[in-house]
């Protein structure tokens with residue numbers, strides 16, 4: 001994982017400091033000291049740098065060190081210490097001084113010369129090849145940095161040789177000549193004539209250093225501006241994407257409100273409120289339900305059972321609604337419309353995150369009889385993208401669940417005398433709770449579970465309830481009633497049980513949409529996910545259908561996979577809800593994502609194993625199903 005970006009050839013300060021720290025290490029210095037062939041040493045430097053998060057080649061490390069040494073000597077020999085100018089010329093002066101002072105004296109002539117130089121040469125032969133190609137800009141190659149705006153400085157740079165003992169320009173010239181006579185670089189083209197030949201060396205030197213520092217400042221300033229502009233461009237792009245999604249959401253709402261409902265006097269979309277005159281009466285319009293679209297009830301919608309009956313019959317005779325939202329074409333369009341919303345809640349995988357940020361999910365369930373269900377839910381949560389998955393189960397079940405997977409954190413507390421306190425300790429660290437897989441129906445376990453749900457509600461944690469958790473809700477609806485982050489995932493059997501517990505009348509099995517909306521409203525608009533041949537999702541205001549292709553294979557545990565996935569997606573959806581259109585319910589988006597994923601896993605596993613497909617095979621498909629649905 002890279003700690004810092006190493007854009008192009010540029011070295012950031014933090015990267016340079018890390019390089020210096022490595023280069024200054026005792027064993028590196030010893031290996032370099034007097035050793036002509038040192039490519040292996042720079043290979044080691046590059047490797048250690050990579051361990052610190054910065055990817056550079058050994059050659060890049062070598063030229064950077066060489067450049068730093070050159071800057072250091074220029075600053076040192078420019079006698080700029082007293083007026084503090086040395087830091088302008090060599091930002092890392094102090095570090096360099098510390099390292100170099102612990103080594104044998106370095107000949108500054110060597111460091112400034114662009115020819116073969118002590119430990120900065122990566123095996124002599126390579127350096128000779130470099131020298132054989134004179135027309136290239138030696139300064140740029142040596143520093144490994146981008147060109148400065150004031151190239152004039154660079155062009156003059158190699159020509160200025162600064163011998164320690166020289167006192168005037170004539171001597172410099174002689175030194176320079178004598179050097180080039182014997183060096184391999186004598187074949188270089190003639191350098192441009194020095195414009196400052198008449199100036200005393202010291203003032204020329206000072207001027208050069210000032211120009212050089214100024215050029216460097218300019219360069220970094222420009223680079224800062226460029227990066228700022230890039231950040232702004234990226235932000236603008238992101239807001240454009242969000243805006244598009246919001247417009248899409250509004251489109252769904254307005255499509256729904258444009259239905260020609262005869263009694264409607266206004267077409268403004270309003271969220272369905274609970275009936276204020278008769279709290280027990282469900283406020284629904286079943287045929288107002290959309291397949292794959294969000295739907296709001298228009299003002300003037302029925303507010304009681306009697307009104308509903310009349311509304312329902314009008315809707316039945318309304319062909320426009322049937323055509324607009326018929327399954328045939330809307331099925332595909334529904335996926336296209338809602339999947340982008342799910343994709344939008346998936347957090348990006350960026351290196352700045354720490355463990356836990358993408359989700360710490362708790363599963364309450366697992367008893368002597370059922371150890372598979374909590375395992376399926378918990379491992380699914382991890383595979384969908386949560387960072388940590390906790391299982392709170394009975395003592396009996398814990399060892400078994402642990403033995404299935406070392407990835408899970410298993411707490412054998414659910415049947416302990418202080419179960420609620422034990423679990424409550426973890427709640428501040430959890431992002432969502434999945435209650436019910438493999439819970440069983442033991443009185444004491446259900447009582448503990450009920451209290452844990454209450455504590456989670458007070459912490460505003462999304463709570464997904466499945467399996468035996470739904471049995472608990474059927475016995476004591478108040479446990480989840482009115483909690484808007486509550487999501488119930490019944491199969492048909494569980495749904496019937498819930499409906500009949502709430503309405504004290506048999507379920508009308510001919511109209512699932514209406515019944516599901518009624519149940520949601522009766523439970524205070526919790527989100528209901530009625531699983532089946534098609535999955536129906538409603539929060540009492542809207543209904544959407546998930547018609548992702550599945551298979552005919554109905555092995556046990558598929559519902560646990562769904563609830564585990566939903567735990568993670570609910571956390572992601574609520575985390576990104578600030579960026580969502582307000583008419584979109586995060587629970588519904590999360591539910592649609594979890595249903596699509598479960599069904600896609602089923603299809604893929606069935607394709608491989610047919611009738612032999614088991615839930616573990618579906619779990620193996622999570623990665624590729626997720627990519628196919630949400631990463632494309």
Ligand SMILES: NC(=O)C1=CN([C@@H]2O[C@H](COP(=O)(O)OP(=O)(O)OC[C@H]3O[C@@H](n4cnc5c(N)ncnc54)[C@H](OP(=O)(O)O)[C@@H]3O)[C@@H](O)[C@H]2O)[C@@H](O)CC1
Nearest residue numbers: 370371372373436437438439440467468491492493556557
């Ligand atoms: N490997 C494990 O550890 C697993 C453990 N699990 C855990 O088991 C616990 C009990 O859960 P559960 O669903 O078996 O119990 P329950 O609600 O009494 O239903 C039982 C009866 O309801 C019926 N029925 C079911 N679906 C229906 C439908 N769609 N449509 C119509 N009818 C339907 C059906 O009746 P039948 O057809 O047999 O007459 C069935 O026999 C729970 O904690 C769960 O998490 C499971 O997750 C699986 C993997």
Ligand SMILES: Nc1ncnc2c1ncn2[C@@H]1O[C@H](COP(=O)(O)OP(=O)(O)OP(=O)(O)O)[C@@H](O)[C@H]1O
Nearest residue numbers: 491531532533535550551556557558559560562598
């Ligand atoms: N007839 C069907 N055709 C296609 N997919 C289905 C069908 N019935 C259920 N599913 C899918 O299977 C998944 C699990 O639903 P199921 O009804 O099996 O849950 P469950 O009974 O609670 O499961 P569990 O065995 O975990 O208790 C859901 O994603 C649902 O969409």
